[in-house]
Amino acid sequence: MMTETANTLPLHAVIAEQEKICQERPNNIIAHHTLGLLYRQAGRADEAIRELERAIELDGHSVESYINLGAIYFDRGDVARALELNEKALSITPQMAEAHVNIGLIRQQQGDAAAAVECYEKALQIDPQLLTAWLNLTSACTMLEQDDKAEEAARQAVTLEPDSGMAHNNLAVALYFKGKFKEAKQHLDRAKELGYSVDPRFVQGLQAKLGQ
Template sequence: MTEAQKPADLSAVIGELEKIVEEKPNNVMARHHLGLIYRQAGRIDEAIAQLEKAIELDNQSMESMINLGAIFFDRGDTDRALELNQQALAISPDMAEAHVNIGLIRQHRGEVDKAVACYSKAVQIDPKLITAWINLTSAYTMLEQDDKAVDAARQAVTLEPDSAMARNNLAVALYFKGDFAESQRNMEKAKELGYSVDPRFVEALKTKLA
């Protein structure tokens, strides 16, 4: 399922999955996917209900836990989001995505050192997980550990040279490290890739280069 799907396409898929769930109410995967599609369609309460039912039917359904946690995080319920990701980790301690999600929750709560530990664990498990490197860059920048922020950002850009967010994060990290020329090059690349660069950052960088 893609973000670009049209509402009409979603309605058709929802109809198909609802029929499967009606005929086979214990079908965990159908409920899981129906929950994902409901979320994509903006039917959040129904998405929660389906994902919770999937977990009730299969208490090892880690993907349902992760996706349900994302919904609660979006709603601002970080306690429930944390609980669900920890539940997934209890089943599979090497689930890198869950470590990233917990890191994001910790960072959101201002527990940046704990967030760094979570992201670091994630990249140890999966060195190619770009979201972990991107978030690690942000956390190191918040901690004013500029060399580490630049290193993490470079890892992200190496993995995905055309990631607009990775380019922007590298530009910011380089700015704080004092490398304004390279910061500008990466900022321009981020803009070229479609990233909406903060105008305040653009002005700050312009001042440094003047």
């Protein structure tokens, strides 16, 4: 009879196993970091924060812990703390593309799309294959009415991940603002097929342009 592996166990059981590991190895950075990620996955944010902070306490250069802790604070709406944590990660590892993307997203949420574009472009200089950077660059350029740049970024995202509903949706939006309504409809339909929840207002606006 085969025994269950960690990959087939329910999340609460995996968490219980990881808690035991942390109890047995209280100074193990990876153990606390992993438990923090599991807590976050389970929606237990306070406990996730505690474990990630413990990982950082054990190793002040635990860049991934700073990044993941920042993500929790961002989700909570504490963008100032999220920014601080991502900037700390960059001070340790300046070439961390993910941190540049995260800071860009914060800047974009703060309404500074130009600063966001700079962050996404820095990320792409480090990792040209980073899908989130292309996706976010598309939306930031759209905000700035940089339509050519938005279309280029959106096409790059679709090329990187043809089965990303968000990438096809972003490209549809970019094409809409370029007046390429038929092609926009094609990508919007593909986004729907892939299960992406499209904005009904955008659907209506595009249909109006197509005379439907």
